[in-house]
Amino acid sequence: MQYQKITPIFLEKIKAIVGADAVFTDEETLINYNHDETEDLKYNPEVVVKPKNAQEISGLLKLCNEAMVPLTPRGGGTGLSGGALPVFGGVLLSMEKFKAILSIDTENLQATVEPGVITEEFINAVAAHGLLYPVDPSSKGSCFIGGNVAHGSGGPRVVKYGTIREYILNLEVVLPTGEVIWTGANTLKYASGYNLTQLMIGSEGTLGVVTKIVTKLVPKSQHSVLMLGSFAENESACAAVSAIFRAGVTPSALEFMERRGVEWVIRFDDIKFDLKDGVNAFLMIEFDGDDLDVIFKDCERVNAVLEAQGCTEVLFADTAQQKEELWRMRRTMAESVKSNSVYKEEDTVVPRAALPKLINGIKEIGGRYGFESVCYGHAGDGNLHVNIIKAGMSDEDWKNKLKDGIKEIFELTSALGGTISGEHGIGLVQKEFMPIKYSEVHLNLMRSIKQAFDPQGILNPGKIF
């Protein structure tokens, strides 16, 4: 695509649509919006625009579409695949003014919310009505719900409550050509033509700009119990994961953490934890429900499974504070590794019984390429985040050889029945690995869908493929 640069006249046209006070070209703002949480990537936009409603976005998209100016939508800027980076410059569309929770419908257990609402704020708002919106990525304190939709984000509760796909009922979307549609209906079931709601979820802002979101809600459980199982080996902890489900129980969270991740959060994040010798891996297992007796029965069943799988110690978090400390340890891990090492994060996912093969394979590949890794994640879903650490790798190898190692990791996930991202998306940083998973025919189908929505290719160009 041949994109056009933004001229002073074009800038005036933008101001005419959104108002001069919503348009920023100062250096400081451009720098603030030139990166997300993905490592090592910076792309300056030519202008940052902060519209306040769908109509303004429609005007903006029509304008950009006519002038062949690229436009990149951005949520909370917490992405880990570079999805919100304006690779070709142009307009950076920040959704930060879309902050309204428009309705919490306790009759239908639904809510309508704008995409710029911070996920945790939404979770808290519905919790005040005794309801649960269970999609809570680790970045929930700063990510936007619109970004979660765009990336098909997950979090620990997917294992019991399902992915974000099961909670998004309907979306108001501004198409790249400026038209506004609702993708579906506010219903739990929908068999009325191609499901554009589902197509939008995980499309990473390349098919349209979401301006309203209708979510399903479920009753919030009254109780939860959190257990922490210690293992001598990664492999036995990973093998315990599928054994837990085979026992017929469904935890509300089942997270894996490698010893090294725990060491880092203890060292850098002021988290108190008695890390014992000989313990090399942990499983955090949570059960929730309305009946404590039932929860304890499930815990007992899991306890027996853990013992049989070589778990050396099981700890119960008794108080709300203990629970929150353990969760904070898990949530802080990415940030901790990131702040204290040169690293790259990959988001592998496999059928859960393949986790032992996956983690052993990652370590074996690391051994051959000379990188180390800290692994943790939503093991209950087979979703393992791999933080690759530079460690003793030379700068040159890090720059030139690491890619081959990452490619091998993705080839492994793919061979195990998995894929190259479970919840972070493809964005900019995984797109070169797409051919591992997809044939050219398959990629061309995706490209034709993009073409159908965005014939000029102006919306979030350079992402996915």
Added chain:
Amino acid sequence: MQYQKITPIFLEKIKAIVGADAVFTDEETLINYNHDETEDLKYNPEVVVKPKNAQEISGLLKLCNEAMVPLTPRGGGTGLSGGALPVFGGVLLSMEKFKAILSIDTENLQATVEPGVITEEFINAVAAHGLLYPVDPSSKGSCFIGGNVAHGSGGPRVVKYGTIREYILNLEVVLPTGEVIWTGANTLKYASGYNLTQLMIGSEGTLGVVTKIVTKLVPKSQHSVLMLGSFAENESACAAVSAIFRAGVTPSALEFMERRGVEWVIRFDDIKFDLKDGVNAFLMIEFDGDDLDVIFKDCERVNAVLEAQGCTEVLFADTAQQKEELWRMRRTMAESVKSNSVYKEEDTVVPRAALPKLINGIKEIGGRYGFESVCYGHAGDGNLHVNIIKAGMSDEDWKNKLKDGIKEIFELTSALGGTISGEHGIGLVQKEFMPIKYSEVHLNLMRSIKQAFDPQGILNPGKIF
């Protein structure tokens, strides 16, 4: 599109691909495959072909694509929207030889199954491993799982377990141009580009022919309790539905039945039931779980809600036989109405709190147009099947005026936040109503997606739009 008729030479080419014994042109076969369970529709195919693997289907599609011969895939033939009817003649592709359950993976709680497997047989096969595949439409004894995928089929358990979308992880699909792809990965999470798995679900065989299906499974509950609540009015029964969920409980099924439907199954289907005077509507409410005490607590909470909502009597099905009798009553209803009256079935769905307005509106519209109706369905999902009965309507009005009445019903569902099909699909019979729900821009997006997959328009033409 200008489709070509099948010539004797073309027939020989088909035989060369699938074998002569898989190709049928005799009158009896053509008639057997010229209809589904949709009322009043018959379209003869030119040839019925019964391939046995994806490779043969690939060859067949390439052949049809080159020669501009339409091809219509068909599952169990139980569809209610005419989706499997060969409107333009051509090849009728029966999936009846795809009958293998390829694996039940108890490690990962997944199964791989061919699309011609009868849904109930699959449910029973996984149940033998203590597992549940919860998608069970009323036609489960004869429908194919592939047809369920194509139509986004549901059934009573959606209300607790979610729709078929949450159980289909990955699909092997033969594209209209003959290439074979897997749409996704065998994983619970997936954020790796556009989700073609979700796009295929509910696309009614217009984008590709599904040849393998990977499903998620969940642990099967050990107990269930079924209650039947009686009401004097449709409206109060419908109003009780959202009140039940507001009480914080989630039934595993919540079905509505109008008195008239119960009368019909008693009269025509040899079902014994003590139908009392003054009772005009029923709610069937099921709870399942592993702990009977918890189930009974939920039943008590619902009992209190039902009383407050004007329920006149609550009956508990004590034995497995009583449960099955009640379920048979509900499942038989469609068949019963169908066999004993001139009728049309519509598949309305709204947010569940809107059910009272929906059912009152349907009756009011019927009053104006002179048709009667029997309503029943998955009220917990807001999904109401409307069986329109000819009753005193003249033949001419039935033929000419009824459509306007149906249009009004769909306008009502749409105005209530709902849509024109919850689980039966659009197929042939609802497509004229699509503009009620969708703008031309929206329909054009769907058409462009079709174009991307099927540039010549040979696969299941004439459906959806």
